[in-house]
Amino acid sequence: MRRAVGTAIRRNDLAEGLGYAIKRRLLGRPLINEQLGEQRLSKRLALGVLSPDGISSSAYGTEEILIELLKGGLAAAAFTLILPITGVVLFVMILVVLSYREVVTVYTRAGGSYVVARDNFGPRVAQIAAVALMVDYVVTVAVQIAAGTAAVASALPVSIMQHVSQDELTLVSIVVILLMCFGNLRGIREAGRAFAVPTYLFSAVIIIMIITGLIREAFGNLPLYHPGPGTVTGTPNHSTLIAFGMVFVLLKAFANGGSSLTGIEAVSNAVSAFKPPEGLNARKVLVAEGLILGTLVAGISWLAHATHATPYDSGVPTVISQEAGLVFGRDTVWGNALYIVVQATTALILYTGGNTSFNGFPFLANFVAEDSFLPRWLTKRGHRLAFSNGIIVLAVLSIALLAAVGSNVNRLVPFYAIGVFTAFTLAGFGMARYHHVHKEAHWRRKLVINFSAGVTSLVVVLIFAVVKFTSGAWLVIVIFIVGVPALIRLNRQYRIEATVLENIGSRPKPPEPPTYARRTVFVFVDDLDLATVAALRYARSLRPTTLEAVHFVIDNVVADRLRREWVQANTGIALEFVDCPDRRLARCAAELVKAEADLPGVGVTVILPRRGYSPLLGRLLHDRTADKMAAVISRIPHAAATIVPFDVRSRVDTLLARQASGTAAGPPGGLLPGQHHGGPVPAGDGGPVPARDGGAVPVGDGGPASAAAALRADADEAGAAASPVPPAAAA
Template identity: 30%
Template sequence: MFIILMVFLLGTGFIKAAVTGPPPLPDVEPGYFGAGSVTLFLLLRAFSNGCAAVTGIEAVSNSVPNFREPARKHAKRVLALLALIIVVLFGGMALLSNLYHATPGEGNPALIVQIADMVYGRTTLLGSAAFYFTVGSVFLILILAANTAFSGFPMLVSVISSDGFLPRQFRSRGERLSFSNGIIFLTLFAVILIIAFKANVGKLIGLYAVGVFISFTLSQAGMFVRWLKNRGKRWVPKAAVNGVGALLTFFVAVIIGVTKFDEGAYIVIFVIPLMITGMLKIKRHYFAVAKQLKVSKEVLENFDIENVKYRNRVIVPIESVNRSSIRAIRFAKTISDNITVFSVALEKEKEKKLREDYAKLHVDIPLVIWNSPYRKVVDPLIKYIESEEYKYRQGDIITVLLPEFSVRKWWHRILHNQTRIFIARELLKHKHIVVATMPLQLKDDKEIINSAKYNPDKEKPW
């Protein structure tokens, strides 16, 4: 529909200009326009703007596997048709812009909107309908153009992620079998760009074009190097095509980068090296992790699960005696006979109350309380594990079992379990310490407040 409406607009515009003559020039302030180097810069700037119109051709080459056989033949036809459409629409709009004296720039409507308004007019019902249909088709085609990124980008990052150059979360599919993480990342990045550039299409296109032509240059250069290495049948003309393509796209990328530098192209020029550096670091990290996790063939063949050389000792850090801490102590009893309940005393009164409440449990598990004059919680626990009082033996595995509340609402998590997060983060740095949590599922606040029948003494903590 968009192509039909654009062709109709071009035909109507040329016929109207031929019959009634071009419209008069708009009233503008007289000014002085220099020549020389400024003219060359303007030509380069216009050339860079025009190059953005041909950036869609890579979609055809990327979709060759999706074509019906013979795929190459059908792809060539589509590419030729796409080139014809670009020449007709882009060239026709350029001619109409000159004929009707459309004025680009900030504060003015888009050129297509200006041309449609001058060609159709909005004085009649038919003219208004044609104008709004044309503008509506432009709006819809822009939405479709934006949607192509959300179908192509997540697939691209999933492939890169599979090769280890991006976080592996990008290769995971969501519940609807789409690459949800890639879509979310692209959405956030698009929002940032729109806000940063104030939704200025002209600046965003320049930012997009320089990135596209850099990718064109890299792909053409990669194919050129491939032909030089493999040298198959008729490799010389193929290498020549890719070599010339790499040079042309490189020059275009340089021109766009220079002419659009102050409009945001500098972001791509600086960000791409940072992205490459980050991707290489991610790849090295995954490689290092894989090397450390790899199990040798001898270990696999001689693995004996019964040959346990260490014993498990459990520490249950608590702040007070409550249903959550009692639940954790009971569970600790099922996984080890060597259990210690540990607490950090920040106030004398709370320490006294804790000792009294713990004595009422009548358990044979020792309670160890360390004072912390500087009100630190994690350091005393680590120092206790390393102290002679705990009598840690080389080879023992220490399981630190942390009581935890499982709350119903997301904002409740901010109010609870913050100390547990800090303790777990510090303890995970020690290779002989295992951090485990014992959750207690809490009921909804309204259910507890509105229920007079709720009796915590009758609720079993286990």
């Protein structure tokens, strides 16, 4: 009968570790698996959680278009060209939204472009989508947070704004990422409640700003922006006047404007987070996101056209900040208040836009890891049922990117759109193939939509790769070239391991387990202490045919001391000494075990005592010989290695506490337990023990005296119980 661990057999007397106590204090009580359904998102909550990435990109998409137009030397013409370029961007957005409507309808378990590519083109092609989306999510966090920090800085008085350094902006952005990571580690429901409100506030405030601007323009009192020093400018030249130069500038502007579409795919990557019916709810949220995003992008671009809001080289004040100041006016109390509200909601939506990646990236990593193309620890849910490992990985990577590039949106954009539009391309072509194969209702219309979206997205990828190559797109291309083969290589390793560990339950007839006429157990001994006692006790419990303790001699002084202590302890178990002149303990152990395991009908088990110390200091002060030996022995046929852990750390803490309270005396100053200045040493049973030849020998709590007493008791008990260890094995 299966027993539920943690309920039917819960023990309140088992102490929790300090790490778990800290985790519970920070993240709250743990959620059980049955509560996973309670973490699903409603449509309203999902729109707030999953759409900020796309909706918030409207805050900087227009500015990125203007930057390239002004750098190209188009001057005032840039404010005219902004409208047709925005129109092309919105046309691409409509195709992408229509394409992803089909994705979330068919693929309701989530995965988005990755699952579409995997199911229609195979797992290897799907890794292109996996790398594309992972790059997009990482860059999304960096871009959104950097833009949010710029919005905050734009609201500061000019006298303060001028003294804010790029490093200070980067530090603020990193702190925000850490806070966002913490919020998501508490679970997506808590994160959604906190992050959904800014989505609605920002959308409402910007729509009010656009409507107010339209009204003021209709009455002829919408002012123009008068730029100060530090604005983005370009020098007109002859190449700009010829067709090729003009086209190149327009393509760069369009590529920058493509950043407005990032985030649309987030809904498709988290369909399983929706409440049932998942596909229908995701479809409605996706359409709502597209309508809101299209309205905001069109309105902000029109305001830039009408007001001539101009971007600055430093990134502050932002274009949307200038528009808010011009539309509402900053010379009245109400106007200034509305301006501050715009800046506050812009910063909030940009910050929470990064939260979309904290929802999408862990789900994507989970899907890829389930297919064995990423480490499987990315499939594990954490303390609050979130994919904690994926959340932490995303935070680390995005912080590293911000630290390397700085909190400047224009420097981050070249890393941005290639990844997401590659995913759009695979999703479009994948769904086109799906419709062609399955031929469901209205499949021709759907095929045309998806294929058109795929072709258009591919064109955008090629444009971006060419016009942004020297600005940073080359690095993204390198990531693709290295990342995709790396994922395929990792999958190959998993498949090789799975072949070696083939599940015998899937075979028609499971093989008979090997039986041995004799079972030999070796206990490897390096010292006589309580860890050795625990290992010997476990070895006795196996009731082997032959039981021997083995010490590999690399120091004759230590070996002689151990021989005397072993004889004095009267263990009733033979202690063999094996010379190891070249000090290759693992090799020497393997030779001993293989010689025994090669005998007909003999199975060998090796017991290795391992002392558990503190994680950090223990690794510095002690080696991992037992693990190395076990790894070598595990490769020998008919042999197995078992590590018997002995917790030294807790006993050290107890002893230190006793010494601090005065109830236990420590060793003489400058000496380890067991090191004395010479002369007889009191033993545990009161009898004299000869002076040591040197070296640290634990006594008292865990030393040879205590160990000897324990071993003698074990030997007496074993003799009374007629232990199966043969007399030949006795000392």
